[in-house]
Amino acid sequence: MAQAISYIRFSSALQRGGSSTDRQSRMIADWLKAHPDVSLSPISASDEGRSGFSGAHLQHGLGQILAAIEDGKIATGDFILIEAMDRLGRLPPLEMLSLLQRIVGAGVNVVTLEDSQTYSKESLNEKIGDLFILVGKISQAHEYSKNLSRRMKAAYESKRQKAKDGETIKRYTPFWLTSDGKIIEEWKEGIERVVEYYLKGWGPRNIVIELVSKNLIPENTTTQSVRKWLRSKALVGSWDNNGDEIENVVDAVIDRETFYRVQTEIKRREVDHSPRSTFKLSGLIKCKECGSSYYITKKMVKGYPQHSAKCLGREKKGADFCSNQKQLPYVVLLHALESYLPEQLSQLAYDSSLDEELNKISALKSERTAIDDQLNVLLDMLLSMPDQSNLKAKFEQLSASKDEIETKIANLEVSLVDRGASVSINSVVMNANMSIDEILSDDTATRETLKKTNWRIIAFDSKFSVNVGSAGNVDYEIVKRRAKFNALYVTRTVPEHEVFNESTDEYDVIEAETEWLAFVSGELVATAQSEDKVENILGEKNA
Template identity: 35%
Template sequence: MDKQKKYAISYIRFSSIGQQQGSSTARQTQMREDWLSQNLDYELLEGFEDLGVSAYRGRHLEQGELGELLEFVKSRKLPIGSVVLVESIDRIGRMENLTLINLISNIVEFIDILTLEDGIRYSKQSLNKDPSQLYILVGKIQMAGNYSDNLSRRIGASWDRRQVIAKAGGAIKVKTPFYLDTENNLNEKAPVMRRMIDLYLEGHGDRRIAATIKDEFDIAFRESTIKRGFQNKALYGTWTVKGQDYPNVFEPLITEEEYWTLQAIVKDRSRVTKNRTGHLLSGLVVCRHCGYKYSVSRNKNARTAFICSGSKVMKIGCHNRKAIPEAVLMFIFEMTKYKPYNRILQKQIDDEVNSDLLVVNAQIEDIDSKIAKLQKLALLTDDIESLADQINELKARRSELNESKSNQADRRSRASKLYFDGNITEALQIVGYQIMGGDDKVFECEGMRFSYDGYKRIGKSTTVYIVNDQELVYTVKDGVYKFDMPDVFIPEIPYNN
């Protein structure tokens, strides 16, 4: 850094992403460029931006780039006269007065601040020696804080009014999902959302759903937003605000029971690693050292093998780089699969009972979450009586649901459905089946221990693997492989290479 030069650092911020489409960024950038063109002795050293980040509670300082700007100027000895260029003081923050004053003091300890809207330059020296400049700064800080407080009150009052109207059964104006119109009724895109739900209930993942919707309706959806749409209670006509539910605000797309069933399935499926490779053991073999799962490695010139995926991730750097032949792991699976299969089948019960339990469990979890939020809110407000009434109502409802739950027998799991639908890998994950291995090539599974000690080839189609000091003969013929071991019968298994 040239100590003979003077440097400028720019900071641009606005609160709402919607402002990015407007003139906020362009205006602040143009003001910076105009100033630099008029002050040619300055060089723009760095630019920091917090786009769509509110400065009301200082989130831009903790999570945004303003905190990075502060660390930047602290860590570098910038030449005297260098400045931070901002449109106005409220771009730095709209926090409480003392908090914002303290933040500005921290910045001017290392670099001056110049506000482009009025050309005022704030430095440590000027603020200490010129009382009038300090008064101006305090006045601007108060204006910024008052604006945020008033805006917050107006928004809060607007939400409160809408809550009163919704509670009385009246129509309200709120931002709605894509399948509702401005009058809160289902629109022409409602069949799209219905199709998305049906596809998910059929077992399709986000990627397949997005591709199908694009193909059938020519509408593009980001995969990451699909499940989020499933969690919106507007699906069954309910508006949720500040933890409070207001039923019958929107025209429902599905019933409440269908909604809670959907939530239970979303949660249940999130626990399972989707088998994307198509291999039966995908996601079932786990590294003892790093906890990562083994990935399937297929090579045209070699047989399928499994390798710890943690060894391929730089930040993990697992030392377990041993490639384990598919045949060895399939043999371990054949020797250990009967216990997990029994765990799956023992949980099979009537579909209707299981569906009821899914709904009840999802509703209880939702109530628990609401109670927790209200209890936290009680610490921050004087309206304890109103909150206590809401909490008691929720607890009473929870008691009813728990009583209903206790009267039902939970004898069927999703694991059994997956099993009978042919999704064996996911079913095994749900009942806790794992093959745990390490770089010593020793594997443990279902209370059994297997040691892989190498192999030898016999011709082109036969390999002998040494497992637990016994020879495991692996033969491939007509697309089918089979094991031969003394005194052990292993049925033929479709070859998946």
């Protein structure tokens, strides 16, 4: 039995939510009802939002159909169903005829549902009149698209020139702006919160949940929408204009320094492959053997949830990749973090004026990267169109801007070095506008702040270590479970280290020390210098 292959195409993405797909699908269904001797093939293709004028569809849906014909998966006598001949493409007439020849020459029929015409090798050879009509349709479709393309380019160029001249233009804008580029007061706080929460370490999903629930952003907002907003130059009042940025086109929401801090944070997260950030320690525990992050699991024990951390490398790639199979109790890991967290964050904090200058350096570097991207695009255009004076002028303008930015970066770095600061300090170590107390009270801010540093818990088997600054690494070991008290025994060893004594202006040596810790039902209930003393404390508590 012959088979029918459906092919749907439309050139505008705006048609995806409209009637174009539905209309073409109904026409295919009606044709199949009228031809019961033909079955619907499992092979089908669509090119939604792809141009038939540029030939983009030949690299996607239609290209797959052509490949299936060449491979024999679409056989002689089969039918390709299209709404009209221009769905097959709006290429120049000779190219369209060549495309049609590739299909009908293989014995495959093309059916245009709009006028119920069937084109085959035989019909086109025998009915010359039909061929002439077909050529007319092809030429008309191509000419229409060519004129439309020319008019759209002219309109776009006119709009772009008006924007450069400072005139108000109407264009598609994000939710917080009118079509004239003015801020909608109802949504102003929402987009400001999106930026604020993202810089505090929130993920797009949590941002959407929080702000939609407070009616600060549209109800239909998706995580993809948030990612798009955070990259939008409209935040700083600009029109990206395909890389040829035009400033002051719409009302700005944030300044450029904040915008480029956001871009730096986006890039940092793109290369951070930590496990899903649900827990305070997600992404902060690393395997000593394979370097993979630990992930957190949960199981119910006697009706109570218990969390453990396991090596993700071992879990995904097996024992040949990593021999680290032990689980570590999450409550002990969390205790280790929180025991030294205030001290750790204090060491990361620095003078607020340094923070301001380091943020400026980070923003300038991000802006320099954006200019490099624009220069690369312009360079490719200049190589293909070397006589375009406007491109040369724009290239020279961007090059001058880059030189100016590099000078500012160098001056700021020299200034920091002169003041005794290290320019290698990451300018986003501390969350902007958040004190240490605020960070400590916010699990997300704590996690994201530490992730931006080299601070990690390094673990293997039943042991792990935590860097606590002047004391070096504090070592923990899960020793055993004590059934008698339903307790977990853990040792904590602080190595010998030096501490500066301000009264004597000298360093005092602190001897190494090992403590025994006992956890019951997820809580630390006893601390002592030996196992026997811990046993005594637990015995007294349970007496």
